[in-house]
Amino acid sequence: MTENSNPTILLVDDEEMVLNSMKSFFAIENNYNLMTYTSPLKALEDLNRNHAHVDLVISDYLMPEMDGITFLAKVKEKLPMVPRILLTGYADKENAIKAINNVGLYQYIEKPWDNEDLKLVIRNGLEKTTLLHQLEEKVREVERAQRELSEVQKDILRVFA
Amino acid sequence: MSQLIQSEKMAALGLLVAGVAHEINTPMGAIHSNNDIMTRAVAKIRKLLGPAPDKEISRLLDILGEICRNNEIATDRIMKTVRSLKNFARLDEAERKTVNIHEGIESTLTLLQHQLRNRIRIVKQFGDIPEIECLPNQLNQVFMNVLVNAAQAIQDRGEIRVKTWTAGDAVKISISDTGIGIPTEHLSKIFDPGFTTKGVGLGTGLGLSLCYKIVQDHHGTIEVESSNQGTTFTITLPLEA
Numbered sequence A: 001m002t003e004n005s006n007p008t009i010l011l012v013d014d015e016e017m018v019l020n021s022m023k024s025f026f027a028i029e030n031n032y033n034l035m036t037y038t039s040p041l042k043a044l045e046d047l048n049r050n051h052a053h054v055d056l057v058i059s060d061y062l063m064p065e066m067d068g069i070t071f072l073a074k075v076k077e078k079l080p081m082v083p084r085i086l087l088t089g090y091a092d093k094e095n096a097i098k099a100i101n102n103v104g105l106y107q108y109i110e111k112p113w114d115n116e117d118l119k120l121v122i123r124n125g126l127e128k129t130t131l132l133h134q135l136e137e138k139v140r141e142v143e144r145a146q147r148e149l150s151e152v153q154k155d156i157l158r159v160f161a
Numbered sequence B: 001m002s003q004l005i006q007s008e009k010m011a012a013l014g015l016l017v018a019g020v021a022h023e024i025n026t027p028m029g030a031i032h033s034n035n036d037i038m039t040r041a042v043a044k045i046r047k048l049l050g051p052a053p054d055k056e057i058s059r060l061l062d063i064l065g066e067i068c069r070n071n072e073i074a075t076d077r078i079m080k081t082v083r084s085l086k087n088f089a090r091l092d093e094a095e096r097k098t099v100n101i102h103e104g105i106e107s108t109l110t111l112l113q114h115q116l117r118n119r120i121r122i123v124k125q126f127g128d129i130p131e132i133e134c135l136p137n138q139l140n141q142v143f144m145n146v147l148v149n150a151a152q153a154i155q156d157r158g159e160i161r162v163k164t165w166t167a168g169d170a171v172k173i174s175i176s177d178t179g180i181g182i183p184t185e186h187l188s189k190i191f192d193p194g195f196t197t198k199g200v201g202l203g204t205g206l207g208l209s210l211c212y213k214i215v216q217d218h219h220g221t222i223e224v225e226s227s228n229q230g231t232t233f234t235i236t237l238p239l240e241a
């Protein structure tokens, strides 16, 4: 699905109309690749099978097969670094907020959602991943520099020994 | 009607509202978003057409744009009503909560909009009141009953004034109407269960007796003043119940 360098978002909602609307939105905005599923089980299956690159995951809360929090917890096991966003209706907001703290979700978006908010939450989520990657890279650099330094130190000690 | 039956009714209403709100929000979310996408698409097409577009295409885009704006107003209205319904029933808050009662009054007014629109002017004079510990959904019942009575007392056009203020260690809410008023001989009866002047099938006469009971449960009072110029109900709720 990734035919360009745009980030890929995996979206799960048992309601086709939600998937379609978000797909159209990102089609017109032209900035993300979308993988959409009406079944969280199928989404997990695909995640486990092929190592498709996913940058961010959004899931509905109330779905017949599996609730969104359980789904996102399973996604976390597989992709710990990927930001996970929950979509909630009014009726399940309180449960959702509780679960957000337990499972460590990045954000939640309430239905009916605002496209501009959606865009912002996604952008911030992706930015967080980028920053985390940059941090990892920096840590690796520092470690490398430290190793080199200790090599030099050894060399010096050898010369003076 | 016993208080028990009333609270069972509220619980059932709460469940119904939760179900309806959830059921509406998904398709509503899709329509709301789709309309936003259409608006964006129209803007993009306009940009692609450049500064001198074909007249007919331009006219059609204008119509589309107008429809999108209209849809937005319509969806906003539905979303606001669903929010108010949810807020009114406050199912998530069956127990005591510390809330600002302005929220409940606003929700109740939104739900009453169709009864009031064009006919009755609403004047809100909200004071700086602290949050109070209460049963929000029950207090909303009180506001609803008193406001409906006020609207029914106004025959043609008129005004309902909702005032809130702090008095000592209590919050006060007054709801005044410019309606027909209550005859002096009725004043001592209006809080009696079953007392109604609205005729069979129109009023149950239970509204105010329920209000009385709810306010009493909150250790507050509900008082009435009336003349042929209109009626004022004043509800006093202590900060510390």
Ligand SMILES: Nc1ncnc2c1ncn2[C@@H]1O[C@H](COP(=O)(O)OP(=O)(O)OP(=O)(O)O)[C@@H](O)[C@H]1O
Binding pocket: B145, B149, B150, B153, B177, B179, B180, B181, B182, B190, B191, B195, B196, B197, B198, B202, B203, B204, B205, B206, B207, B208, B209, B231
């Ligand atoms: N704002 C008001 N102006 C004039 N009369 C009022 C007002 N509020 C209440 N009343 C009188 O008090 C009576 C009792 O009110 P209550 O709310 O208990 O019952 P109801 O409105 O008649 O019936 P229901 O509440 O079931 O529709 C009313 O029938 C009406 O005569």
Ligand SMILES: [Mg+2]
Binding pocket: B145, B148, B149, B203, B207, B208
């Ligand atoms: Mg009444």
